[in-house]
Amino acid sequence: MNEKLRSLFDLTGRVAVITGGAGLLGRKHAEAIAGAGGIPVLVDIPAAEPVAAAAALEKEWETEVAGYEADITRPEQLEALKDELLTRFKRIDILVNNAANNPKMESGGGVSFSRLENFPLEIWNADLQVGLTGAFLCSKIFGAEMARRGSGVILNVASDLALVSPDQRLYREEGLPEDQQPVKPVTYSVVKTGLIGLTRYLATYWAQNGVRVNAISPGGVYASQPDEFVQRLEALIPLSRMADVDEYQGALLFLCSDASSYMTGTNLVIDGGRTCW
Amino acid sequence: MLVNLSASDLFSLKGKTVLLTGASGYLGRTFSRAVLENGARLIALGRSDRLGREVAEWQREFGRDQVTSYQIDMYDIEALGALLDTIVKGESSIDVLINNAHELGPNTGFNVEAGSFENASYDQWERHFLGGVYWPALTAQKLGPKMKAQKAGSIINISTMYALVAPSPALYEGTEMLNPPGYSASKAALLALTRYLASFWGRHGIRANAILPGPFSNVEDKSANSVSEDDPFLERLKSRTCLGRIGRPGELVGCLVYLASDASSYVTGQALSIDGGWTIT
Numbered sequence: 001m002n003e004k005l006r007s008l009f010d011l012t013g014r015v016a017v018i019t020g021g022a023g024l025l026g027r028k029h030a031e032a033i034a035g036a037g038g039i040p041v042l043v044d045i046p047a048a049e050p051v052a053a054a055a056a057l058e059k060e061w062e063t064e065v066a067g068y069e070a071d072i073t074r075p076e077q078l079e080a081l082k083d084e085l086l087t088r089f090k091r092i093d094i095l096v097n098n099a100a101n102n103p104k105m106e107s108g109g110g111v112s113f114s115r116l117e118n119f120p121l122e123i124w125n126a127d128l129q130v131g132l133t134g135a136f137l138c139s140k141i142f143g144a145e146m147a148r149r150g151s152g153v154i155l156n157v158a159s160d161l162a163l164v165s166p167d168q169r170l171y172r173e174e175g176l177p178e179d180q181q182p183v184k185p186v187t188y189s190v191v192k193t194g195l196i197g198l199t200r201y202l203a204t205y206w207a208q209n210g211v212r213v214n215a216i217s218p219g220g221v222y223a224s225q226p227d228e229f230v231q232r233l234e235a236l237i238p239l240s241r242m243a244d245v246d247e248y249q250g251a252l253l254f255l256c257s258d259a260s261s262y263m264t265g266t267n268l269v270i271d272g273g274r275t276c277w
Numbered sequence: 278m279l280v281n282l283s284a285s286d287l288f289s290l291k292g293k294t295v296l297l298t299g300a301s302g303y304l305g306r307t308f309s310r311a312v313l314e315n316g317a318r319l320i321a322l323g324r325s326d327r328l329g330r331e332v333a334e335w336q337r338e339f340g341r342d343q344v345t346s347y348q349i350d351m352y353d354i355e356a357l358g359a360l361l362d363t364i365v366k367g368e369s370s371i372d373v374l375i376n377n378a379h380e381l382g383p384n385t386g387f388n389v390e391a392g393s394f395e396n397a398s399y400d401q402w403e404r405h406f407l408g409g410v411y412w413p414a415l416t417a418q419k420l421g422p423k424m425k426a427q428k429a430g431s432i433i434n435i436s437t438m439y440a441l442v443a444p445s446p447a448l449y450e451g452t453e454m455l456n457p458p459g460y461s462a463s464k465a466a467l468l469a470l471t472r473y474l475a476s477f478w479g480r481h482g483i484r485a486n487a488i489l490p491g492p493f494s495n496v497e498d499k500s501a502n503s504v505s506e507d508d509p510f511l512e513r514l515k516s517r518t519c520l521g522r523i524g525r526p527g528e529l530v531g532c533l534v535y536l537a538s539d540a541s542s543y544v545t546g547q548a549l550s551i552d553g554g555w556t557i558t
Contacts, residue, residue: 008531009288035287200557207519207554219543238479243543250287250540259531262491262524265557266550273484276546277476 008259011038015089016256017142019072019134020099022048024223024245025157027057029096032249034063036257038094041066041085072099072134078141091149094256095142097135098157100191101127114185124187131191132198139202139213147209153256156199156215160271162192163217170232192217196267203265212264214255219271221245238273287540291316294371295537296364296420298351298412299378301328303495303503304435307526308375308533313339315534317373320364321346324378351378351412352404361419370427373537374420376413376467377435379460380404382501386457394458402459409463410470417474421483430483432474433536438491438552440465448517452510468548475546484545486536491552492523519554 016033020026021042030040034057042057044050046069054067068084070077085092113120139154146152166184173182195215202213220233220242234240251268254260269275295312299305300321313319313335321332321344332346347364351357365371379385385408386392386401413434424430437460444456467487474485492514495503504511515522532549535541550556 008534203554204519204558208521238476239482239484239543239545240480247543250535250538250542251544253287254531254535254540257531259535260551261531262520262528262551262553263532263549264519264554268544268549269547270541270543272543273475273479273545276472 009036009253009257011036011094011253011257014038014093015041015085015091016094016096017041017043017085017092017138018096018098019043019138020048021067022050022053023098025218025221025248026098027053028245028249029098029252030057030065031061031246032252033094033256034061034065035249036253038256039064039066039089041068043068043070043072043081044099045069045071072138073129075137075141078137082141082145086145092142092145093152095138095146095152095154096157096252096256097138097154097195099134100131100157101187112180112182114183115179115181116183116186117179119186123185127185127187127191131187132194135195135198139198143202143206143211143213146211147206151210152212154199154202154211154213155252155255156195156213158195158199158215158217158267159188159192160217160219160269160274161189162196162215162267163269163275165189167236170229170236199267200265207264212260214260214263214265215267216248216251216255217267217269217271218248219243219274221247236274237271238277241272243270243272288534288538289316290373290534290538293317293373293537294320294368295373295375296320296322296371296416297375297377298322298416299324300346301325301331302377303498303500304490304493304526304529305377306331307530308377309335311530311533312373312375312537313343315538317537318342319344320368320371322349322351322360322378324348324350352407354407354411354415357412358415358419361416365419365423368423371420371423372427372429373431373433374416375433375435375533375537376416378412379408379435379464381460386455386459387502388453388455390455392455392457397458401457405457405459405463406466409460410466413467414470417485421478424483425478425481428482430478430481431537431541432471432483432485433533434467434471434485434487436464436467436471436487436489436548437461438489438550438556440468440487440489440548441550441556445517448510448513452508454504454510471548472546479545484541486541486544486546487548488529488532488536489548489550489552489556490524490529491518491550491555493526493529494523496523517555518552519558522553524551524553
């Protein structure tokens with residue numbers, strides 16, 4: 001590729017904070033950023049072992065990868081992390097709000113707490129804390145630093161379920177009574193839809209400060225789901241397939257680099273066409 | 278570095294053949310260079326005499342074999358169909374189709390009183406719907422069998438933010454500028470066509486997406502739809518966006534390369550806004 005286009009997607013020297021960075025997609029985001037010359041900073045809860053994950057990736061890729069433990073629902077931890085990053089790197093260029101609680105899709109025997117009638121308030125609160133409050137706090141703390149410096153990019157990872165409702169028939173299990181059928185929990189739709197609102201809000205709020213804010217809305221990724229589920233889902237998608245785990249890296253680089261310099265407030269939907277028909 | 282994920286591979290168009298309509302226009306020239314710089318071979322369709330001069334320049338820079346061009350008046354539907362048949366027959370593969378041509382001048386009611394909704398003629402409406410809908414439909418129809426046989430293809434339709442929002446009369450008051458209704462209507466129809474193709478051809482591995490440029494006024498040329506740098510109209514456009522400026526053609530390139538390349542392999546049926554935040558407020 002010609003130099004001009006290489007530089008279009010280039011992230012050389014740019015520091016990218018990725019929340020939920022030690023998770024499956026978080027590591028893929030980090031890989032894309034590292035591949036374009038940027039410095040990924042994996043931020044995750046201690047149980048996800050972000051420091052070890054970063055060290056392993058750094059060794060594998062032979063490029064700088066940072067990892068930090070932090071609870072993104074705790075402002076004081078994020079302030080401390082910001083100070084640490086500014087001391088170490090002098091800059092924060094990119095924030096990828098990727099963290100979300102894994103929706104619990106338990107099934108079989110007993111009460112299905114994913115169903116709305118049973119959904120515990122504590123889980124509702126915890127899911128919103130991580131998915132929305134965490135994205136708000138990270139944007140507030142890291143985004144404000146970008147605005148102060150006059151440049152930066154925030155990318156919110158939403159979902160195709162920010163655009164359409166879950167089709168609960170996808171998750172059915174034969175033989176279970178209606179009140180025990182597993183469902184996609186309500187918090188997933190609420191958190192992901194909320195992120196789209198946050199995206200548009202921040203886009204105008206910081207437009208004059210050189211901070212662009214966009215979202216991606218990925219569809220489902222192949223991850224050893226049961227065949228029956230996969231077949232049902234594929235039938236809802238014009239490309240007739242789920243996504244491979246690395247198919248979001250192009251979007252990430254496009255929206256985090258200067259290749260998208262005139263885009264802000266948008267939601268790039270990467271769903272194999274699921275929401276177009 | 279061991280990670281071989283570099284942007285160069287992910288966004289590369291090397292080995293791909295791209296057919297682009299409206300290749301010698303203000304945005305078309307930038308699109309042409311973008312795909313050539315990224316390694317694709319270009320089949321350039323255009324109407325004006327400028328096409329030949331531009332193509333000669335591109336061939337000098339990127340190699341003679343990298344560009345084939347056809348000067349054609351696309352309103353001659355019979356000639357267009359025959360040309361597309363010839364192109365399809367002569368090419369071993371066509372991987373990307375960029376439907377970019379649209380007439381932006383007095384014949385389509387731009388910047389003339391005859392173009393207002395009250396005055397718009399059948400001829401203007403027909404030109405809009407031919408350019409906005411039928412040309413993209415015909416090119417896709419002609420190239421479709423080849424893309425199906427390849428089990429791959431990316432169709433990119435150039436629409437406009439005015440497919441989503443209406444032009445505001447306040448922008449035009451007291452100026453010579455006029456944005457005709459057929460433009461918005463035909464470009465909105467193009468989004469429906471985009472989704473239709475994505476839906477019906479997804480199973481064949483063919484993707485269809487649209488780009489919605491915001492204000493990308495031509496400040497470089499003197500033409501029927503250009504604007505001078507000091508025109509107060511330009512100030513109105515700038516202040517209407519969130520980013521406070523109009524876009525430069527180069528700022529559409531990232532999106533075009535993303536959609537044309539395998540970097541967007543799971544994106545179809547979408548419309549990407551590149552409008553400095555115009556449509557989010």
